[in-house]
Amino acid sequence: xxxxxxxxxxxxxxxxxxxxxxxxxxxxxxxxxxxxxxxxxxxxxxxxxxxxxxxxxxxxxxxxxxxxxxxxxxxxxxxxxxxxxxxxxxxxxxxxxxxxxxxxxxxxxxxxxxxxxxxxxxxxxxxxxxxxxxxxxxxxxxxxxxxxxxxxxxxxxxxxxxxxxxxxxxxxxxxxxxxxxxxxxxxxxxxxxxxxxxxxxxxxxxxxxxxxxxxxxxxxxxxxxxxxxxxxxxxxxxxxxxxxxxxxxxxxxxxxxxxxxxxxxxxxxxxxxx
Amino acid sequence: xxxxxxxxxxxxxxxxxxxxxxxxxxxxxxxxxxxxxxxxxxxxxxxxxxxxxxxxxxxxxxxxxxxxxxxxxxxxxxxxxxxxxxxxxxxxxxxxxxxxxxxxxxxxxxxxxxxxxxxxxxxxxxxxxxxxxxxxxxxxxxxxxxxxxxxxxxxxxxxxxxxxxxxxxxxxxxxxxxxxxxxxxxxxxxxxxxxxxxxxxxxxxxxxxxxxxxxxxxxxxxxxxxxxxxxxxxxxxxxxxxxxxxxxxxxxxxxxxxxxxxxxxxxxxxxxxxxxxxxxxxxxxxx
Numbered sequence: 001x002x003x004x005x006x007x008x009x010x011x012x013x014x015x016x017x018x019x020x021x022x023x024x025x026x027x028x029x030x031x032x033x034x035x036x037x038x039x040x041x042x043x044x045x046x047x048x049x050x051x052x053x054x055x056x057x058x059x060x061x062x063x064x065x066x067x068x069x070x071x072x073x074x075x076x077x078x079x080x081x082x083x084x085x086x087x088x089x090x091x092x093x094x095x096x097x098x099x100x101x102x103x104x105x106x107x108x109x110x111x112x113x114x115x116x117x118x119x120x121x122x123x124x125x126x127x128x129x130x131x132x133x134x135x136x137x138x139x140x141x142x143x144x145x146x147x148x149x150x151x152x153x154x155x156x157x158x159x160x161x162x163x164x165x166x167x168x169x170x171x172x173x174x175x176x177x178x179x180x181x182x183x184x185x186x187x188x189x190x191x192x193x194x195x196x197x198x199x200x201x202x203x204x205x206x207x208x209x210x211x212x213x214x215x216x217x218x219x220x221x222x223x224x225x226x227x228x229x230x231x232x233x234x235x236x237x238x239x240x241x242x243x244x245x246x247x248x249x250x251x252x253x254x255x256x257x258x259x260x261x262x263x264x265x266x267x268x269x270x271x272x273x274x
Numbered sequence: 275x276x277x278x279x280x281x282x283x284x285x286x287x288x289x290x291x292x293x294x295x296x297x298x299x300x301x302x303x304x305x306x307x308x309x310x311x312x313x314x315x316x317x318x319x320x321x322x323x324x325x326x327x328x329x330x331x332x333x334x335x336x337x338x339x340x341x342x343x344x345x346x347x348x349x350x351x352x353x354x355x356x357x358x359x360x361x362x363x364x365x366x367x368x369x370x371x372x373x374x375x376x377x378x379x380x381x382x383x384x385x386x387x388x389x390x391x392x393x394x395x396x397x398x399x400x401x402x403x404x405x406x407x408x409x410x411x412x413x414x415x416x417x418x419x420x421x422x423x424x425x426x427x428x429x430x431x432x433x434x435x436x437x438x439x440x441x442x443x444x445x446x447x448x449x450x451x452x453x454x455x456x457x458x459x460x461x462x463x464x465x466x467x468x469x470x471x472x473x474x475x476x477x478x479x480x481x482x483x484x485x486x487x488x489x490x491x492x493x494x495x496x497x498x499x500x501x502x503x504x505x506x507x508x509x510x511x512x513x514x515x516x517x518x519x520x521x522x523x524x525x526x527x528x529x530x531x532x533x534x535x536x537x538x539x540x541x542x543x544x545x546x547x548x549x550x551x552x553x554x555x556x557x558x559x560x561x
Contacts, residue, residue: 007357007369010350010413014372017410021387022375024394078287086280093284100291102514106473106488107507110495111294114301117499121297152291210380213473217495227382234386234478244390247383254380 029244044245053229053246060226061253063140063215064208067147068155071204072197074148075155079196080189082156083163094160097153109146109217116142116218138220146214151207155200162196163189198261206254226250295511302504319505326502332490336470339401339486343408344466350409351416351465352458356450358417359424373414384411385478392479399481407479408469415468416461423457456528463521467514 032041047053087093100108115121116137123133136142166189174184212227219225226246233243302320306313323329358369376384388410392403427450435445451458473488480489487510494503 003360004357004365006353007355007361010354010357010417011369011372013350013410013413014375017388017391017406018372018375018384021391022383024390025383025387028390074287078284081280081284084280086277086284096288097291099515099518100295102467102471102518103295103511104471104473104488104491104507104514106491106495107298107510108294110491110503110507111298113495114499114504115294115297149290149294152287206380210382212382213492230382230386234389240390243386247386250380251383 025244025247027244028240029248032241044241045249047242048245048249056224056229057226057249057253059140059224060209063143063147063225064205067144067151067208068201068205070144070148071152071155072201075152075200076159076197079156079159079163079193082160083166094157097156101153105150106213106217108150109214112142112146112149113137113217116145137218140219142218143215143224146218147204147208147211150214151204154203154207158199158203159193159196162193166192194264198264202258202261205257209254210250298504299508299511302501302508304501307501319501320509323502323505323509328485329487329490329502329506332485332487335401335404335484336487339404339408339476340466340469343405343412343469344462346405346409347412347416347465348458348462351413351461352420352454354413355417355420355424356446359421373417376411377414377418381472381474382478385475388475389478399479400484403479403481404476404484404486407475408472411472411475412465412469415464416458419461419464420454420457423454427453456524460521460524460528463517463524467517467521471514 029044030040030042031038032043033039048057081087082090082093116134117123118133118135118137120137123135126133136145170188170192171184174188179187210227212225212231215224215228230243230246230250233239233246237243303315303317304312305316305318354369358366358373361369385407388403388407392399392406397403431449431453432445435449436442440448470487472486473492476486476489477492480486485493487506491503491506494500
């Protein structure tokens with residue numbers, strides 16, 4: 001009896017609903033149906049490289065990089081503190097980072113809409129303590145804020161997970177050998193935590209690059225980010241060829257950034273969470 | 275002093291993470307329509323919420339799609355996990371890579387690729403397409419929940435059952451299934467939670483007139499602020515919180531059992547979302 005048979009339905013299902021659709025994207029990206037029948041074409045990709053769309057692409061990458069950097073610089077110290085002995089009930093603290101991730105991300109984003117609007121909570125608060133009001137809703141800043149808010153735990157948790165597994169003996173050895181705290185951090189802790197940093201960066205950068213909801217709700221204009229562009233092509237314009245081509249460019253961008261990341265990663269150190 | 279500063283830093287991050295949720299929840303009880311002032315406690319928005327036909331319909335759709343897709347995904351996924359567990363070499367590698375595609379693929383790509391497929395197959399967009407899409411992105415999570423349980427399983431048990439004259443199917447029902455049940459249930463709950471939480475894939479695969487709660491929230495939020503949405507957020511937050519607690523208590527119990535058996539096998543951990551590694555069982559015991 002073939003004991004691998006139970007996975008047959010799954011294989012069929014995934015072939016139909018995952019593999020075939022991905023090939024359909026490739027198919028639409030490289031063909032046009034303008035003339036009689038279907039023709040192979042690179043026109044869709046040529047359009048992606050027009051200045052208008054390159055600007056969107058550039059802006060998406062820029063906002064995603066900024067958000068990832070903010071998450072890293074805010075998140076790393078937090079992970080470091082949590083891995084240390086500032087808290088006696090460590091697991092409660094970690095749980096408190098996990099809970100917001102389980103709230104629907106639309107609602108989390110919507111919450112900022114309420115906070116940031118002209119007469120919203122933030123401005124009421126600023127007015128009360130005598131500060132000028134802050135009008136960042138419908139700007140890039142609001143989009144970055146939304147991304148950081150949504151994705152910060154994705155940065156903190158993998159870094160924490162790696163940091164908490166560092167052998168204390170290694171740190172004591174560094175101290176015994178005369179390293180002060182700064183040197184220990186730079187030469188021991190930081191290199192050892194790199195796998196966590198890399199999976200954190202991947203997990204923030206990817207959703208930040210592909211989102212269309214955060215930019216649609218908190219950002220201004222229609223064609224803010226690459227995700228919005230794809231959404232528009234499929235749901236409003238109906239130009240699947242172009243939409244597929246942008247999607248492919250986006251996937252390639254992600255693959256490149258993942259390749260760059262794994263270049264920095266030690267080959268032997270397994271990722272903590274993947 | 276250092277400890278104090280360190281704690282303050284983490285508390286500030288918590289304030290950043292929880293303040294918006296807290297504001298949203300308190301505004302859902304605010305009688306004044308404007309967000310600026312507190313007009314007294316009211317349940318008016320909750321009453322209006324439950325009288326809103328569009329919202330209630332999308333709630334039913336969400337629950338229907340969530341339960342159905344979780345059940346189907348659990349059946350296909352559990353079977354698949356058993357097959358994967360028994361497979362070796364390139365075959366196993368291939369299937370595992372297939373399993374990771376929807377987990378790692380950007381959601382928007384999964385969404386549009388399914389949309390193209392459904393148009394290609396001339397399916398009418400609505401409940402069916404929504405269901406197929408949800409089952410598709412749910413199955414891998416069921417597999418990843420069941421596989422660790424299969425690895426903990428003693429191989430000889432199944433063989434023993436066969437030796438004692440059990441038919442393969444009977445041996446599966448009486449021996450394997452009870453052993454892997456915790457993983458199956460966790461997978462089911464995880465699939466249900468992911469389904470009710472999903473927006474992006476649903477957005478691309480639904481048809482006119484059929485909306486899940488997330489889709490309704492999106493279209494309402496796009497039109498601006500709405501007190502009913504605050505009430506809805508509060509309910510959804512509490513509901514998901516309860517589900518999360520149930521899943522984690524289950525995993526904590528599992529791990530306690532596993533620990534007792536001196537089993538060092540790691541339970542599947544997927545980056546915070548229902549991750550057993552991040553949420554230590556001891557935390558649950560302390561509570």
